[in-house]
Amino acid sequence: LQESESENKLDGETASDSESKSEFGGSPPVPTSDDTPEVLNRALSNLSSRWKNWWVRGILTLAMITFFFIIIYLGPMVLMTIVMCVQIKCFHEIITIGYNVYHSYDLPWFRTLSWYFLLCVNYFFYGETVTDYFFTLVQREEPLRILSKYHRFISFALYLTGFCMFVLSLVKKHYRLQFYMFGWTHVTLLIVVTQSHLIIHNLFEGMIWFIVPISCVICNDIMAYMFGFFFGRTPLIKLSPKKTWEGFIGGFFATVLFGLLLSYVMSGYRCFTCPVEFNNDTNSFTVDCEPSELFQLQEYNIPLVLQSVVGWKTVRMYPFQIHSIALSTFASLIGPFGGFFASGFKRAFKIKDFANTIPGHGGIMDRFDCQYLMATFVNVYIASFIRGPNPSKLIQQFLTLRPDQQLHIFNTLKAHLVDKGMLGRLEDA
Amino acid sequence: VDLEERLGELDLRSDSDIPDVPPPTDSTPEILKRALSGLSARWKNWWIRGILTLAMISVFFLIIYLGSFMLMLLVLSIQVKCYHEIITIGYRVYHSYDLPWFRSLSWYFLLCVNYFFYGETVADYFATFVQRREQLQFLIRYHRFISFALYLTGFCMFVLSLVKKHYRLQFYMFAWTHVTLLITVTQSHLVIQNLFEGMIWFLVPISSVICNDITAYIFGFFFGRTPLIKLSPKKTWEGFIGGFFSTVVFGFIFSYFLAQHQYFVCPVEYNSETNRFVTECEPSELFQMKKYSLPPLLQAVLGWETVNMYPFQMHSIALSTFASLIGPFGGFFASGFKRAFKIKDFADTIPGHGGIMDRFDCQYLMATFVHVYITSFIRGPNPSKLLKQLLILQPEQQLSVYKTLKSHLVEKGILQPSLRG
Numbered sequence: 033l034q035e036s037e038s039e040n041k042l043d044g045e046t047a048s049d050s051e052s053k054s055e056f057g058g059s060p061p062v063p064t065s066d067d068t069p070e071v072l073n074r075a076l077s078n079l080s081s082r083w084k085n086w087w088v089r090g091i092l093t094l095a096m097i098t099f100f101f102i103i104i105y106l107g108p109m110v111l112m113t114i115v116m117c118v119q120i121k122c123f124h125e126i127i128t129i130g131y132n133v134y135h136s137y138d139l140p141w142f143r144t145l146s147w148y149f150l151l152c153v154n155y156f157f158y159g160e161t162v163t164d165y166f167f168t169l170v171q172r173e174e175p176l177r178i179l180s181k182y183h184r185f186i187s188f189a190l191y192l193t194g195f196c197m198f199v200l201s202l203v204k205k206h207y208r209l210q211f212y213m214f215g216w217t218h219v220t221l222l223i224v225v226t227q228s229h230l231i232i233h234n235l236f237e238g239m240i241w242f243i244v245p246i247s248c249v250i251c252n253d254i255m256a257y258m259f260g261f262f263f264g265r266t267p268l269i270k271l272s273p274k275k276t277w278e279g280f281i282g283g284f285f286a287t288v289l290f291g292l293l294l295s296y297v298m299s300g301y302r303c304f305t306c307p308v309e310f311n312n313d314t315n316s317f318t319v320d321c322e323p324s325e326l327f328q329l330q331e332y333n334i335p336l337v338l339q340s341v342v343g344w345k346t347v348r349m350y351p352f353q354i355h356s357i358a359l360s361t362f363a364s365l366i367g368p369f370g371g372f373f374a375s376g377f378k379r380a381f382k383i384k385d386f387a388n389t390i391p392g393h394g395g396i397m398d399r400f401d402c403q404y405l406m407a408t409f410v411n412v413y414i415a416s417f418i419r420g421p422n423p424s425k426l427i428q429q430f431l432t433l434r435p436d437q438q439l440h441i442f443n444t445l446k447a448h449l450v451d452k453g454m455l456g457r458l459e460d461a
Numbered sequence: 462v463d464l465e466e467r468l469g470e471l472d473l474r475s476d477s478d479i480p481d482v483p484p485p486t487d488s489t490p491e492i493l494k495r496a497l498s499g500l501s502a503r504w505k506n507w508w509i510r511g512i513l514t515l516a517m518i519s520v521f522f523l524i525i526y527l528g529s530f531m532l533m534l535l536v537l538s539i540q541v542k543c544y545h546e547i548i549t550i551g552y553r554v555y556h557s558y559d560l561p562w563f564r565s566l567s568w569y570f571l572l573c574v575n576y577f578f579y580g581e582t583v584a585d586y587f588a589t590f591v592q593r594r595e596q597l598q599f600l601i602r603y604h605r606f607i608s609f610a611l612y613l614t615g616f617c618m619f620v621l622s623l624v625k626k627h628y629r630l631q632f633y634m635f636a637w638t639h640v641t642l643l644i645t646v647t648q649s650h651l652v653i654q655n656l657f658e659g660m661i662w663f664l665v666p667i668s669s670v671i672c673n674d675i676t677a678y679i680f681g682f683f684f685g686r687t688p689l690i691k692l693s694p695k696k697t698w699e700g701f702i703g704g705f706f707s708t709v710v711f712g713f714i715f716s717y718f719l720a721q722h723q724y725f726v727c728p729v730e731y732n733s734e735t736n737r738f739v740t741e742c743e744p745s746e747l748f749q750m751k752k753y754s755l756p757p758l759l760q761a762v763l764g765w766e767t768v769n770m771y772p773f774q775m776h777s778i779a780l781s782t783f784a785s786l787i788g789p790f791g792g793f794f795a796s797g798f799k800r801a802f803k804i805k806d807f808a809d810t811i812p813g814h815g816g817i818m819d820r821f822d823c824q825y826l827m828a829t830f831v832h833v834y835i836t837s838f839i840r841g842p843n844p845s846k847l848l849k850q851l852l853i854l855q856p857e858q859q860l861s862v863y864k865t866l867k868s869h870l871v872e873k874g875i876l877q878p879s880l881r882g
Contacts, residue, residue, distance in 0.1 A: 185837040188829065192787060195826075199793045202692060207801030212633060218643065219636040271623060366613060372620045380628030405616075408609065416606040426854075427865055429847055435875045441848050442866050442876070449863060454856055 093254070096399070104243065108308045108317045111242070112232055119228035121396045123150055125386045126220045130213055139210060141201045146217045148194050153221050156187035157229040166310050227404045230411040237414055239319070240304040244295055244356055245410045248363035249402050251290045256283030256368075272375045275368070284364040291360035292353050299327045299350040326352045326418070355418075362409050367402045374401035514675070517820070525664065529729045529738045532663070533653055537575075540649035542817045544571055546807045547641045551634055560631060562622045567638045569615050574642050577608035578650040582657075648825045651832040658835055660740070661725040665716055665777055666831045669784035670823050672711045677704030677789075693796045696789070705785040712781035713774055720748045720771040747773045747839070776839075783830050788823040795822035 103114050127146045163180045179186065202210055235242040260279025268275040298304045306321040331346045339345060378384070386398050430438060524531050548567045580601070600607065623631055656663040681700025689696040719725045727742040752767045760766060799805065807819050851862065870876035 182837050184833050188833045192826070195794075196787070196790050199692070199790050199797065200690075202793075202797045204691070204800075207797050211798060211801050215633075215636045215640045218640055222639065222643075269621075270625065271620070366617070369617050369620050372623075373616075376620065376623045376628050377632060380632045405613070412605050412609045416603050426847060426850055427862060430866060431869065433847070435873070438866070438870060439875055441851070442863075442870060444848055445851055445859065445863055445866070448852060449856075449859060452856060454860055 097250075100246075104239070108235060108239070108319070111235060111239075115228050115231050115235075118396055118400065119224055120150070122224045122400060123220060125396060126224070127217070129381055129383065129386070130216045139203060139206055139213075141197065142210075142213055145194060145198055145201070148197075149191070149217055149221060150225065152187060152190045152194060153225050155190065156183075157225065159183045159187065161229065161232065223404060227407045231407045234407065234410050234414065236308045237418075238305050238307050240295070240298050240352070241410060241414060243298065243304065244291060245359050245363065245406050246403065247294055248287050248291050248356075248360045249367050249406050252283045252287040252360075252364045252367060253402065255286035255290075256280060256364075259283055259286070269372060271372045271379070280364075280368070284361070287364045288357055288360040291356040291363075295353045295356040296350065299352050305352075326350070326355070355413075358413065359410065363402075363406055366409070367406055370405045371402045374398070518671075525660070529656060529660065529740070532656060532660075536649050536652050536656070539817055539821065540645055541571070543645045543821060544641060546817065547645070548638070550802055550804060550807070551637045560624060560627055560634075562618065563631075563634055566615060566619055566622070569618075570612070570638055570642060571646065573608060573611045573615060574646050576611065577604075578646065580604045580608065582650065582653065644825060648828045652828045655828065655831050655835065657729045658839075659726055659728050661716070661719045661773070662831060662835060664719060664725065665712060666780050666784065666827050667824065668715060669708050669712045669777075669781045670788050670827050673704045673708040673781075673785045673788060674823065676707040676711075677701060677785075680704055680707070690793060692793045692800070701785075701789070705782070708785045709778055709781045712777040712784075716774045716777040717771065720773050747771065747776070776834075779834065780831065784823075784827055787830070788827055791826045792823045795819070 103110055123146075127143065131143055159180065160183070163183065198210075198214060231242065234245070256275070256279040258279075259282030260274070260276045263278040263282065264276035266277040267273060268277050268280055302321065302323060303319045305323050305327040306319040308317050308319055309321075310317055327350055329348050329350060332349050333346050334342060334344060374386075378386070387396070430441065433441070524535050544567075548564065552564060581604070619631075619635055652663065655666070677696070677700040679700075680703030681695070681697045684699040684703065685697035687698040688694060689698050689701055723742065723744065724740050726744050726748045727740040729738050729740055732739045748771055750769050751772060753770055754767050755763065755765060795807075799807070808817070851859065854862065867876065
């Protein structure tokens with residue numbers, strides 16, 4: 033057993049094949065069609081299949097990372113589009129799995145309704161984002177203004193239509209399956225769509241808040257794999273037999289270090305640290321600002337313990353690097369639970385991969401399963417520890433209040449500022 | 462074909478696989494049984510339902526009289542009971558496989574989500590109360606982070622509780638819990654938000670749904686002939702349309718009476734000095750009588766040229782229409798759900814009526830609709846929430862906001878530029 037386990041680990045194949053064999057009495061796993069491009073096939077034809085798989089995965093990994101860098105270079109708008117595409121593809125992959133179960137019973141409207149709900153939820157979220165960030169643009173165009181004023185009502189009406197369609201589509205004898213699929217669609221929306229919008233919010237906060245978390249998760253994946261490959265011995269969790277404690281811990285330390293270095297490099301550039309803003313005059317996104325104090329070098333005293341190790345008394349760091357430690361820690365310790373969740377899901381529905389989109393890696397969902405919790409965490413982290421509310425948004429809300437409410441707020445704010453000593457005798461300031 | 466066969470293995474092939482739920486026990490109290498022993502079964506059932514309906518309506522009136530705080534507690538209890546009923550149904554399927562932690566995890570998630578929502582509400586409405594206490598300050602400031610951390614713990618517990626060979630069922634139950642939370646807990650918090658807007662926004666929608674239920678039943682009983690939908694064979698088109706018109710008229714008249722009392726019309730506020738809820742204010746223009754000129758068509762019918770109405774009554778028409786036309790879909794959804802899991806009622810809590818869920822299935826969509834309606838058409842943002850956010854800003858930001866506000870107010874003539882006040 034020891035030998036076959038290590039054989040599986042070296043192969044890079046998931047051990048779910050042997051797992052599923054014992055579970056389901058010898059039924060063969062679903063064969064995945066090999067869509068490795070012909071070019072690669074020929075180039076690697078003389079290697080044994082074990083190393084071939086390793087090379088295919090390696091090449092594709094490099095290809096994806098290169099692609100990631102290109103997109104970053106192209107700017108926020110392209111990034112937003114890519115996030116949107118990834119979200120749609122993930123949703124499609126999950127729904128297809130459900131559909132394979134559902135379709136065998138000739139039940140109507142499942143796919144149409146799922147896509148419709150995806151559209152509704154995206155419309156709702158994009159509407160909220162657009163209203164916040166493109167406020168002046170929206171106010172200028174009359175149809176946009178009406179759409180944004182009654183946005184929630186319109187989204188709700190759209191959702192309700194879908195809900196009523198679902199109720200009308202219920203077919204006798206298959207109610208339970210239909211309700212399961214309804215639940216399936218909604219949980220998928222909750223996971224995939226909400227997270228993708230949180231990613232876009234993080235992006236608007238500054239590209240560094242988008243790049244560092246995603247890179248940490250990717251780094252943790254790769255580092256844990258490497259540490260596991262070379263030093264792996266103790267299995268981590270029954271769900272994913274490939275994972276080991278050595279890989280987990282090694283990956284943790286490597287990721288924290290990587291996060292520190294990456295943030296150091298990125299904090300120096302304005303295009304990464306400034307919030308993304310929409311410039312009304314040029315009708316494009318700009319990233320230009322005075323870097324906040326998070327991104328200004330400061331002297332930190334090294335604690336005595338580390339002083340003897342490292343030999344310096346103080347070190348110059350960006351405060352953001354301290355935050356990056358928190359982000360990397362989350363990516364290494366809790367992020368993998370997203371991966372275990374996805375592994376359990378794949379076991380539950382007896383599939384090896386979500387889809388065959390990326391040769392050697394499986395579907396898009398397979399690559400993004402650890403990212404989900406990360407996006408929510410970063411968003412909550414920013415909202416709790418970094419930024420306060422957006423002042424211009426507050427002013428907009430203020431302008432819609434009634435005069436007596438406006439006066440009340442103004443007076444309370446004034447009293448607060450006088451209290452703090454910001455507004456002394458300078459009444460006319 | 463291979464994939465489909467293997468995916469179809471678990472209990473999805475047809476609806477006949479789950480263990481049948483034992484028939485509900487008859488929990489009618491002894492007193493009622495003896496009093497009605499002389500009647501035939503059909504009328505007996507009718508009387509039981511009727512008496513319980515009156516009992517529930519009386520409890521409702523009593524709680525309204527007792528005030529907003531009691532109403533909030535009532536809403537919370539109903540939410541917990543509905544959640545419990547739905548989870549129990551799921552548990553019956555789940556339990557047969559001896560799977561761990563489903564109930565604990567479900568209650569834990571309920572606690573987390575409630576903590577999150579109440580934290581957001583409490584922070585908004587009890588701002589002055591909260592400012593005074595240090596520990597609460599800390600909890601409020603990092604509220605989202607704490608809620609997320611609590612939720613994550615539950616998520617990790619779920620992942621660690623996965624048992625080989627039963628993954629699919631466990632994932633279904635996880636989704637079950639989350640969809641239930643989405644439906645019951647979110648809606649109950651929207652109900653409370655509506656309540657804080659003014660008790661009339663809580664009473665009129667709920668009464669319209671109840672009225673629609675009752676009048677549709679009565680119209681169906683006397684005139685029902687054409688079935689409405691296969692899901693609920695008892696419903697008829699005559700009941701549906703009759704219920705619609707009666708509900709609109711009822712809503713109209715009921716709002717007229719409620720709009721006259723400050724107790725119902727004013728937003729609920731928390732008075733930190735007396736530590737109580739107060740409903741006292743200058744009624745907004747929605748609740749001040751206005752003259753409306755009738756369109757010529759109605760003039761001929763009614764014989765009046767103008768009529769004195771509250772603007773709120775126009776809104777009540779929208780609310781009643783929704784309650785009669787779309788509300789029933791919530792009921793059909795619940796009927797479909799009961800068919801799917803082969804249960805007659807959600808539980809046996811109320812004799813003759815079933816569980817609490819059975820009474821509230823039409824209310825769900827209503828609460829969300831009222832909330833969306835209010836935010837879109839009635840009120841603007843919440844002033845105290847806005848104030849709270851202003852006070853969190855950095856001092857330089859506060860100063861610049863202050864200057865912008867001041868110039869705006871001076872421009873509008875609300876503030877005198879030269880005085881100090």
